Amino acid sequence: MKILLVQPAPFEPGRIGLENTIWFCEPVALTSLAAMVPEHEVKILDLRLEDDVELVRVLNDFEPDLVGVTSMTTDCYQAKATLQTAKDVLGDRVFTIVGGHHPTLAPEDFEDPVVDALCLGEGEDTFRELVTHLATGGDPRALGGIAGLRFRDAHGSYTTSDKRAQSRSLDSFPAPARHLIKKYVKDYFFTVAGPLASMVTSRGCSFDCNFCAIWEFYERKTRFMSAKLIVDRMEALEERMVFFLDDNFLTNRRRLEELCDEIERRGVKKWWGTQGRTDFIADHPDLMRRLRDAGLVMVLSGYESNEEDGLAALLKRNTVEKNKKAAATLMDLGIFSTGIFMVRPDYTDEDFDALYAHINELGIALPMISILTPLPGTQLYKAREHELLTKDRRFFDLLHSVLPTALPRERFYARFAEANRVTWAGWEKANLAVLKNRPRFVLEALPGIARFIARARHYRPILESAETHLRDEVGIIDPNARLAAAPRKRRLPLVEVRKEVA
Amino acid sequence: MSRESPLRAAWETVSDVAAAHRAVAGVTRALAKRAPLVLGRRPAYEPEREGRGAQGGRAFLADLRCEIERHAGVNHPLLARLRHVPFTRQDYRVFGLQHYSLVGTFTTYLEHLLVKAPSSQAKSWIAKVLVDEYGEGSEGKDHAELYREFLRSTGSPEGEEYETPLHRDVTGFVAEHLRICRDEPFLVGLGAVGPGHEWSIPRMFPPIIAGLGAAGFQPDEIRYFTLHVLQDEDHGSWLEEALATFAEAPEAQAQIRRGALLSLAARARFWSAVQDQIVRYRQPENVHLRAPARAGSSAGLLTLREWKRKVQGAGITAASHT
Structure with missing residues (x-):
């Protein structure tokens, strides 16, 4: 089975460039997933370091059976756009999956026709079981037996499988497949x-x-x-x-x-x-x-x-x-x-x-x-x-x-x-x-x-320019939005708030 | 526009070849005065893709359609982003001000091709598309006029489309197509405007329409886009008929494919340019690894008005934007 794992590219507004100046980290989540399926052909694409159209080129040349993408909150739209491109180029035969913190904590943001499944929580074992299922001809719409997934079933509705236990010893996971990001490591x-x-x-x-x-x-x-x-x-x-x-x-x-x-x-x-x-x-x-x-x-x-x-x-x-x-x-x-x-x-x-x-x-x-x-x-x-x-x-x-x-x-x-x-x-x-x-x-x-x-x-x-932030917000956040006058302590997210939520 | 049986509609048009000829005779004569008729310089056939052997015209076209539908120009990441990122009217204003320069020029490409078309039948196919582009199916409004209506709905004031600096790959797109249609063999030009344009637009515009809808645009504000999805499916079919008559010989197939791929390569650069402009509108300077922007990086860019003047100064008729 051919698998393409993608770290989505940032696309502004919403990014001032912090990650390009302070901290630019390798996609550990993707190398960790890749290490779980060594018997399959896996590529990792870090779109933060590639030309935009590289994704289309790789999709055409590699023709993966599965495209996976990871997503933090701010990557949400980019992650879906990546899977959209995969579906547009390869059609519905490619299986698409998204994982990471944001899909786990806000799965509703990813319920979209281009997302076949969401990996909820820790992904390694879920991913390996999913790949095995698909590689052995399993029905991509019948994934209820794999814990830790939210997937589109045969009727097109999203269904959540059992919760994945997060108890596996970290020593038992294989080392991340860093050789797949060799071309990027210097960056x-x-x-x-x-x-x-x-x-x-x-x-x-x-x-x-x-x-x-x-x-x-x-x-x-x-x-x-x-x-x-x-x-x-x-x-x-x-x-x-x-x-x-x-x-x-x-x-x-x-x-x-x-x-x-x-x-x-x-x-x-x-x-x-x-x-x-x-x-x-x-x-x-x-x-x-x-x-x-x-x-x-x-x-x-x-x-x-x-x-x-x-x-x-x-x-x-x-x-x-x-x-x-x-x-x-x-x-x-x-x-x-x-x-x-x-x-x-x-x-x-x-x-x-x-x-x-x-x-x-x-x-x-x-x-x-x-x-x-x-x-x-x-x-x-x-x-x-x-x-x-x-x-x-x-x-x-x-x-x-x-x-x-x-x-x-x-x-x-x-x-x-x-x-x-x-x-x-x-x-x-x-x-x-x-x-x-x-x-x-x-x-x-x-x-x-x-x-x-x-x-x-x-x-x-x-x-150091306020304009940087304000320009990002044009047409999205009302520049005149102000917090109503209220006692300062009351406006704080006080400890009591948690009790109220509970 | 009815989507029923576009081929039948096409055949009906072809049956009245004389009428179609009359409709474009003036254009043909005007262009003929400017440029000599070039019926095609055909280079030796050099298959660009391994394994592509001689095949029938229809099979070749089906294969080419597949290739186009998977091309980066047609599946540019910007298009997927338009579908999923909540862009605003302001973002679409930036988008539209760049895109507009392409809108009025398509007829110019066709006019160049019309002059070079080697047979009456080929001329009549191109003429039919031209008539549509001049305003058929849009209540007499040409496409540039429809697009200006869209621009006004984004909040762009009258005339801004002529005074906005255009990214080099935006003007580059038009220049490349003018070159293809004027200087390359007829079939290369036909490949660029046929498969390169009319087959790709029905694939490219739906995500744009979805994004526009999500940004709150009303159907009457985005008629330019919705009309094109329908119209270009028809145009694509008509041009496919024209292409089928030429696409039997391997040399001809190579020329058609070359034109389509040249067009799509320019298209991929064009979308990247539009995306770049959207980013830079909000962040005139940024430090992104892939495409850092610097203050003053738009220096030297031409507006549509300046670019048209420059192109016309070079003896090329470009665009009916006004």
Whole structure:
């Protein structure tokens, strides 16, 4: 059976170019699926790196029997357009399937004649069973026996099969089929690190932040890959720099210690980065030092807010104090800190001032300011869906406010757009610490630093212009939409909201 | 327009060859003064696809139709996006201002071909399509007029279509077709306007119509598009009859196919250009990996008014946009 797996291309509006400047990650979901069906002929097409008409060329030349596409929320339309093109070129004989977070959490967005099936939840076993079924002549409209699917049945109606259990040990999955993306690997990066390989060593998160759907996707369970297998996979990578895409890598102290032991014992020389919570960093400075010595150079964390009630409203279960301690720890160790902060739509000028002052005080190497966005599938979405100014999924990119703002939109975006410029002091402080503490990494990353500076030079004027955001919204979001005057605390997505939803 | 038996309608037209000739005689004479009759420079047949051997005219055309229906020009990702992405009237305004430059030029391609058509029968087929393009089936409104009505419904003010900078691959599309119809052998031109246009438009326009509907356009605002799906199916059939009379010899088949593929290659570039303009309207500068935009990147682009002046200065009659 011939299988084509596609990472859809971004198509604006809705993208300001973040992924082309800060973080451009390999399609791990697709290489993981491909690894499950080694007996079949599989191609992976990363349309973010291809000319638009390449999809049509590959469809014509390869003539796949199945086309699969992955989709985050903002990719929703692009994913469907990809499958539309597959059906247009190859006709109804090609089977089409979409998987990923957004199809799992908002399947209604994909119920379309060009989508034969949606893979709900973790995809590997579902995909393998589906391919086996189709390859052995199984009826493509009779998929009820395969758990984890929503599919078009013989009558053209969508039917959902049994839920797929997400309990398989991560060590039992085969290594992602990275050889299928060989032509692209030099193009993946995270800030100054690149070429960059990406790995997933755990799935799920035990926290329940109301703006995040990871814990819902993985049903509040977390599974871990063993330290030994992580290092096996690291050693097999050609790239010197690796990013662990885990939703919350810094969570299992014992596993992290074993990882350090294993890396030290085998003498693995890789630079690596990951994502983790600030409370763990703050509470485990010694372990962070060991991780640093084992090659950790970058940590991306959600600091989210400069206010205790702001963190509480997000159900973050963290404190501003821990954020401060984590930033200090990372700076002390010379670990490049990327911090995500959320601007709430109800922000006033004073709120913006306070947040930016806080970021400067923390000293974050790369502060990434986003806008609080109720993503489909989250508790926040359920609580605030009625307030949305648009359901156009391109705008759920954390860079547009899909909720009414307290400030006039033009003013709101002007304040939002100045973030980079006014947080320079903290940026400088943190980066000097990296430069001082990690000269070998900095030296090795010089080509990546040069590329990053070139990209950032072009990107900054775009990011620092309110016009960038407003032009995207023309004809879609009313530029005069304002949050009605109300006590500020009441407008927050308070903890009580969750109780109301329940 | 009735979709019943287009072939019968075509035969009825052909039976009145004299009337069709009269309808276009003026055009023929006018063009003949400008360009000498070229009945076809036929290069040696070089099969471009492995395995394509000699085959009958009908079989060749059926094969060619399949090839066209799977071509990137006909299945450009922009078309699928129009169907699925919630574009706005403003986006379609940008789309239309680029697309408009193609609208009035199709008749010019046909007029060039009419002069070169090697037989009365071929002339009559082309003439029938021309008469339709001049306004048959659209209450006397020619296609450019219908399209301007669509543009006004997008919010585009009167005259904006002449003053909007056109992407190079938009003007390139028209220039390529003028070149094909004027300088290439007759059958290459027929391949470009027949299979290249009339077979592809009924496949390309439905997603556009779906997108326009989703953006809130009313049926009377998008008549240009709906009319074309119906009309071009008829035109495609008529031209297929004309092609069938020529497509027996391998050399002729190669020329027809070459014309169709040249047209579709230009079409794929055209759709990419339109998409580029839609993106750049909202993001004049961006840093996307595949097609980064830079400030001032539209410098040097010609408006439709400027481009027409330039083309006419070169002795080519292009377009009846006004």
